[in-house]
């Protein structure tokens with residue numbers, strides 16, 4: 001063990017950073033990041049900063065990571081800064097002696113209050129000799145004030161918030177600080193720094209605590225082929241043979257560890273506490289999955305035929321469950337008895353679904369002290385016992401007397417934690433047995449997802465019947481799951497397949513896309529937008545890639561509400577994170593803030609659209625959607641959770657018309 005520890009000790013030579021860390025240092029890093037669109041460069045810039053902090057003032061790392069990811073608390077705490085533009089405009093005007101009207105007008109024409117505030121600061125007339133230079137702002141100061149602002153409520157909150165913001169702005173020494181303080185308070189740093197880059201940079205920065213030999217072991221499971229290639233070499237011999245390959249492996253292993261732990265425990269506080277105390281290789285055991293902190297849910301791959309399901313599961317034992325048409329709910333009970341409910345995107349929904357935790361608690365046996373359950377909350381008609389579609393659930397409001405207008409049932413389908421023990425690595429067969437043993441059903445309130453188990457034998461009759469039954473029971477189709485596999489947080493795994501009835505003859509799934517911009521409406525649509533440009537998300541390039549223009553499927557009401565809500569997020573110019581052909585230039589660009597569910601007839605290669613560009617096998621051609629139709633807003637997804645370019649590519653190649661004879665054709669619409 002000592003030898004390993006010695007091997008791990010890489011002396012990282014980095015420039016010293018003052019402690020406490022001045023905010024100006026972070027603003028300098030943000031400027032450097034904003035000046036490039038190259039992801040590797042962004043990673044390297046942030047990694048360097050984190051290394052300096054880890055080496056010289058590790059206790060400041062929490063503030064740096066929160067500010068870099070533009071958050072003040074984990075998502076599940078649902079803490080929001082809640083700062084309207086008028087508060088920020090007021091604070092800027094007061095701090096820098098500018099006219100509030102001018103600030104507002106400049107913001108309207110320039111579209112970025114951060115740069116407007118920055119120029120107010122630069123133009124501020126100072127009485128140099130008479131003014132005492134204030135102490136520099138530190139990253140800790142900024143985070144503290146941001147958190148204080150988030151905690152303010154009540155009738156006098158506006159002035160209180162302005163005072164706090166003003167208190168920061170007057171202490172700024174470098175105008176770039178002003179820009180990022182204002183943008184940070186608006187909730188958008190606009191420097192193209194995604195959460196996954198923050199995690200990668202963090203992993204790279206602390207990767208030196210992984211011995212190279214151990215990195216090999218971490219990567220072994222992911223990298224069987226390479227292992228085989230290298231067979232015959234001793235482990236140490238192989239690792240040190242090529243130093244840069246060893247470094248690469250160490251970095252990759254570090255990223256795998258950090259991302260895995262964060263997918264089970266998405267809390268920077270928990271993650272950083274452990275990462276600073278223990279070697280990275282032990283991060284998992286020192287930052288374990290626990291009730292109270294939501295885990296990123298396991299996701300499924302779409303399929304579009306029973307034959308495809310059977311082919312994919314080829315001889316494996318699997319189970320089919322009804323795919324309920326409601327809202328995903330992760331229900332937690334901590335060891336001190338607290339019950340919590342979380343949504344698909346990890347927000348707390350305990351208050352929204354007050355009865356959900358109670359139903360599950362009422363169902364569980366006395367032997368259960370703590371648990372984490374995966375379930376779907378579905379609207380139900382209590383008179384008939386029939387389930388109702390998601391559209392009904394989405395109208396749910398509470399009656400004044402406290403009873404919810406739309407009653408619900410909890411359909412439990414997984415158990416990831418029980419009585420102090422994580423079940424993540426337990427096969428589904430055993431997880432389900434524990435669910436059934438410890439949580440007996442309560443008619444109409446808590447029931448298991450209906451299921452049918454199969455050993456694949458090529459007989460599709462039962463599966464077909466079960467699919468029909470699910471649709472008759474108001475479900476969307478089936479979830480098909482292998483019985484011997486573990487729970488894989490945040491993974492769109494082949495061990496879970498979704499088979500939606502209304503897609504059997506189509507694409508297998510709908511798309512969740514992000515509106516990037518819009519085109520002004522004409523005729524009946526004057527005054528609202530007539531069409532929108534939508535994009536998928538490319539995780540590798542961390543960019544939104546256009547896949548279609550859409551003008552169909554909207555009701556008049558939709559057109560009004562969508563225009564109004566997106567107008568609050570207008571950009572001055574197209575974001576550098578948008579990969580869009582000039583031929584599709586929008587009249588108005590928006591920040592990536594919404595996700596829309598879209599149905600389409602098919603996918604085709606296009607020289608206009610950029611979906612999965614660089615991965616289609618044809619230079620300059622991406623994939624686009626044909627005949628897209630708007631379905632609904634997906635409030636439960638963040639823009640980065642939109643359909644990924646890899647999914648678009650998968651669905652493209654899975655089309656009957658393309659399979660086996662992709663001739664590079666397609667339309668360019």
Ligand code: ATP
Nearest residue numbers: 299300321322323324325327328376413449479498
């Ligand atoms: P994805 O989560 O795959 O991006 P999505 O959020 O658009 O897709 P769907 O395509 O409808 O949702 O499929 C997955 C969702 O189905 C789950 O997130 C869950 O809310 C719901 N669901 C309903 N029944 C089940 C079940 N038996 N097992 C797992 N998930 C289920």
